[in-house]
Structures are given as structure tokens and as C-alpha cells.
Amino acid sequence: MYKLEAKNANLWYGKKQALKDISIGVEANSVTAFIGPSGCGKSTLLRCFNRMNDLIEDTKIRGEFLLDKENIYTDMDIYELRKRIGMVFQKPNPFPKSIFDNVAYGLRIIGEKNKTVIRDKVELSLKHSALWDEVSGILNKSALSLSGGQQQRLCIARTLAIDPTVVLMDEPASALDPISSAKIEDLIYELKKEFTIVIVTHNMQQAARVSNKTAFFYLGELIEFDDTKKMFTNPQNERTQNYVTGRFG
């Protein structure tokens, strides 16, 4: 049974078709990587799963998107959905608030008032995202005073604080230096024990290192989807072969 699934997904931005009849299933407690050249539709598909594309005007979506067999677009409330499927963005985007308030944001919007509950959850989430040791003494400082890599881990902590089951990551390390990037990768490896992770990445090595399964997209189509090992050593499709070996893209 798939945790997350798309069936015959099509999407248009205005007249331009960005996704062409994509069907894909993501297993629970695994890391699935979406790779492909820019404009291939990997981020667009990712954003369908928590309905972030709804924010873009003139978008038309067809097909089925399922979370635990429930239809994302018809069977559940959009706000409920986004609490179950969290998202981490390309550029770290902490709120201009304190570190504590950033992580507590999600709890506060669902109406959590109990200070002890909030404090415990903030600590747990920061430990989860391997940031606690660095920030435990400066929780009241502005999140913007952190480094880029720390900010991104803070954004992950913020997402984890509302107990999602799926975490979508849209090139989470592409704006970071190699060391911060490696920390994020270690973190992803840890997180898959508890969460289902889908990650979009431009970095082949990263996909090969962190993911269990890899999907290769090209011009809005899903070209190949298989175990990561197989995708990188023995891809069935010539275009996949060319892309993963760096011959184009």
C-alpha cells in the first residue's frame, strides 16, 4: 500500500501543460527522490501533494492524488491536509520571529495554548532536526541571526512540530554550503524512520545517497521510477542513463 500516490496526474499553468499523465506511488517510511532537469515538473508534482499549486492563479489539475487512500483534493480539508503533509522549501524561509516562535508557529495556529506542551514540542522538534544543541541557549534570538544551514534545519523543525506523516522537500540543500548540505542529508536519513519523505533535488549524488527510490522526470513526463540503486547503475531508459551520468541536464 502506498502512503502517497498520484494517478494519471495532469496539470496546466494557463495553457502550458506542466505534468503529463503521471502515475507514481510513494511507500511509507522511505525517501523518494524526484530528479530531472529544470522545468521537468518535479517540483510541480511535489507541490500537488500539499496543494501549494492552489496558490498559483490559473492552474488546472486533473487526476487523483491520494494520501493513505484518501483523495487529497476531495476527501479532506486543505488545512488538515497541509498539517499531515509538511513542506520544506528551497530557500530557508524562517519567519522574522524568534527561534522559539518559529517552531511554535504551527502549534499556535492549531490553537495550542498550553505553554508546557508548546515548550516540550519545540524542544523535541529541534532535537529531531539536530539543531537543539546549537540553539538551546538562544531560543529567544531572531531566527534570522542563524546561518543558512541552521535556518533550513529550523524550517524542518518547524514543519516537524505539527506531526506530519509526510515531509515534502523542494531542493532543501541547494542554497546551502556542502557542510550544511551534508547535515541536512544526515537528517533526512534519520527522519525516514518516522516520516515518509519526498525530496526534489538537482544533485545526483545527493539523490543517490539519501533516497530509496528515484523518479526521473523529463518535460512533464515520468520517464523512469525504480530503486535508487538500479536507477543509478542500470537504468532501463536511455534518457535516464544520459541524465544520471551527466551527459545532459
Added chain:
Amino acid sequence: MNTRNYSRGKLTDKVFKYTALTFTLFALAILVILLVDIFSKGLARINWDFFRNLPSRHANRSGIMTAMAGMLSLLFFTIIIALPIGILAGVYLQEYGKKNRFASFIEINIANLAGVPSVIYGILGLTLFVRILHMGNSLIAGAFTLALLIMPIIIVATREAIKAVPNSLREASYGMGATKWQTTSKVVIPSALGGILTGIILAISRAIGETAPLLVIGALVYVPFIPEGPNDQFTTLPIQIFNWTSRPQADFIINAAAGIIVLLLITFLLNGIAIYIRNKWYKKIKY
């Protein structure tokens, strides 16, 4: 040929630079002359009594007590009226309103309103608030008139500040299941607050200096008492200054100079605060 063009270009460069410098110095010189003139005349007149005294027939016993009290109460009511409407309108137009032709029509009109000569607002205030709504030449009529005047400034400032909030913050908030209202009230407005505040302070400092619309609605009256409620008559500092400068006696001219110094300092202070907040905020919000 090329070298000649080049050296001519260099010459033009120099000529332009020094012409621009001359004009800048010219403008500065005029400002300095004005300031020196005002300060040399008025500075000696400023003392505790000048702030405490009511207006009087005798120049040396006149003070700006009623003018200051009138101005502060006028500002108080103006802010109460203009602030909520201006901010909410700005938030609506930028964050909620659909981007269609009607929206851009409204946008252009608000920008135009900000440029309408203030005396026109005075005439509108006279007709609408003083006559039709029977407010008379009262504090509240003045406050409504000034509120109309500064509302476009607040709306435009609010919109600009909200526009400057990076979209990634909205996405972060929506991505966690926040509603539009939660995103707007907890993320967008707090992030834009510095810009909004700057706009408000600049609007207030504009309102402080306004004389024309208040003259039209009838604030130029001898008011020997401090206004006690919104329906009282009032005068303000610029009007008091205007009043004094139209007197023939030299002592009143000195009073006017002293009043101008006070007014200048208040505006200077407000603008300084605005710039301070803006700089601090830009540092904070930079991505």
C-alpha cells in the same frame, strides 16, 4: 575621432557634475539662510512661558498652549479615524483583492488622491463635514478632513510594505496549514509592520504641517481656550504661526519665528523616527 568623442564625453561628465553640485549647494544655501533667519529671530523667544501661555493681544504674553493642545487633539482624532481605515484598505487591496482592471482603477485613483492639493480636501471637508453633517468648524470636522488627506498616504505605504514581504513567508505559513487570516495577521502584517509604521509617521508629519485645509474649514479663529471635546473650536500651530505673521507688530513676527522653530523640531523628530524605524526594519527583513 574616437578619442575626440571620448574626451568630449569626459568634459560633458565634468560639466554635468559641477552644474548639479552648484544647484544642490544653491538649494542648501537657501535652506541655511532660512534657518539662520528663523533661529536668530525666534530662538530667544522660546522659553517655558511660550509653551504655557494662551494667545493674547500682547505679543510677549502670547504662547502656543492652545495651538499645541489643538494640534495634538486634532492629530489624536485624525489618527483614530485614518489609521484603521487606511491600514485595512491597504491590506485588503494588496493581500485579498483580486488583481483585475477594477483593482488597478482603484490603485491609480488612490495614487492620484495622494497628489490632490490639500486645499481641495479643505473644500470637501467644508461642504461635507462642516455644512452637510453639521459638525461646524469643530475639532472633529478638522480631524475628518485631515484623515481624508492622509488616508491615501497610509494606504499606499501599507501596500508597499506588504508587497515587500517575501512570498516565501506566505508559502511557509500556508504550508503548515495556516488559513489566509492566520497568515495575514501572524506573518504578513508583523513582517510589514516597520514599513507600515514608517508610512504612518510620515503621514502624521504631513498632517502636522497642513494649514490650507484647516483654514478652509474655519480653524482660523482666535481660540483663547484649550479644546475639551471633539465639538470644540480649535486652532493649530501652523495656523497660529499664520495668524502671527499677518500681524503688523514686529513682536508677533518674532513669536511666529519661535513657533516655526517648534514646528520644525517636531517634524524633524517625527521624520527622524520614521527613518530610524525604516532602517532597522530593512535590516531585519533582508533575505
